[in-house]
Amino acid sequence: MQHFLRLSVLVCIATSGFCTAEEPADKPNDRFQQAADRTFKAFDREEEQAWQRPFFFMQMADTQYGFFSGNKGFDQEVDLVRRAVEHINRLQPRFVIVCGDLTNATPEHPRYREQVAQYHRDFSEVDAEIPLVCVCGNHDVGNRPTAESIARYKENFGDDYFSFWVGGVCNIVLNSSVLKDPEGAPEVLASQQTWLQQQLQEANAAKAKHILMFQHHPLFLAEEDEPDQYFNIPLQRRTPLLSQLKQADVRAVFAGHYHRNAYGTAGSMEMITTGPVGRPLGKDPSGFRIVTVHETGIEHRYWGMDDVPEKIEIETTSEAR
Numbered sequence: 001m002q003h004f005l006r007l008s009v010l011v012c013i014a015t016s017g018f019c020t021a022e023e024p025a026d027k028p029n030d031r032f033q034q035a036a037d038r039t040f041k042a043f044d045r046e047e048e049q050a051w052q053r054p055f056f057f058m059q060m061a062d063t064q065y066g067f068f069s070g071n072k073g074f075d076q077e078v079d080l081v082r083r084a085v086e087h088i089n090r091l092q093p094r095f096v097i098v099c100g101d102l103t104n105a106t107p108e109h110p111r112y113r114e115q116v117a118q119y120h121r122d123f124s125e126v127d128a129e130i131p132l133v134c135v136c137g138n139h140d141v142g143n144r145p146t147a148e149s150i151a152r153y154k155e156n157f158g159d160d161y162f163s164f165w166v167g168g169v170c171n172i173v174l175n176s177s178v179l180k181d182p183e184g185a186p187e188v189l190a191s192q193q194t195w196l197q198q199q200l201q202e203a204n205a206a207k208a209k210h211i212l213m214f215q216h217h218p219l220f221l222a223e224e225d226e227p228d229q230y231f232n233i234p235l236q237r238r239t240p241l242l243s244q245l246k247q248a249d250v251r252a253v254f255a256g257h258y259h260r261n262a263y264g265t266a267g268s269m270e271m272i273t274t275g276p277v278g279r280p281l282g283k284d285p286s287g288f289r290i291v292t293v294h295e296t297g298i299e300h301r302y303w304g305m306d307d308v309p310e311k312i313e314i315e316t317t318s319e320a321r
Helices: 076-091 112-123 147-157 184-203 234-249
Strands: 055-060 096-099 132-135 160-164 171-174 210-214 251-256 262-266 269-273 287-294 297-304
Touching: 055 076, 076 112, 076 287, 096 251, 147 184, 171 184, 171 297, 184 234, 210 297, 234 262, 234 269
Parallel strands: 055 096, 096 132, 171 210, 210 251, 251 269
Antiparallel strands: 055 287, 160 171, 262 269, 287 297
């Protein structure tokens, strides 16, 4: 059962402008290098481990510049991303996280650099006070990632897996492409698994109010034991990972990749698959998810780009699941 935000729509409308200056793809941009040393520098880990107050964040996925046109251009993606950025700047979330497939071209593709440069230009227009968290997807590191493709991603967007705390909540970002197909980088999967276990133990020891996980591929779409397919993680690696996450009391896993919405549970843990900012592949329109975090649980709802409310109001007395 989906858990919905308590929202109020106001009459006023705010707008946000965009800079059109060109920026070379290889120009360093600190905004996109916040994920470093397996953490996210915009958040002070010690300060953020304490619960403060309810907050909300925005989860996006599959901006995928170039998908509409088969990498011939990206005008439609630019329009949708710029509309998303206007919503971000008006709503002022605690942070924004984009769950993979930032570009359609993979790192070895000749159009990759220009798509990365456009992503940087557009998302640089997000209010500087709102942290922007990027997650790698299969188009960002390849369907069979290698050390080289991951290194190329890290040059442009920072670490491929890391964790950060926000207001008493531990957030863990995984490279799900090595979970999907580890053959090109088995050492990355092994290192990530060792690191993940440490993060879960530390989160429990620190008495995190919630543990949330973010990745590109859904672990599953509807049922935790559903057959292997393109859009989920193979059972060979899914089953032990789910057991690990349940044992650590992970509250929810957020993903993209499916280009439409899907929802399931594994015990008390939610598996939340969010539709695309870019090109949809089903009935769900281009949009994003707004997630409100309460001390006792979370609420979330997907919003199509044309239906986003003017303001988010959080009822501090609300008891979420």
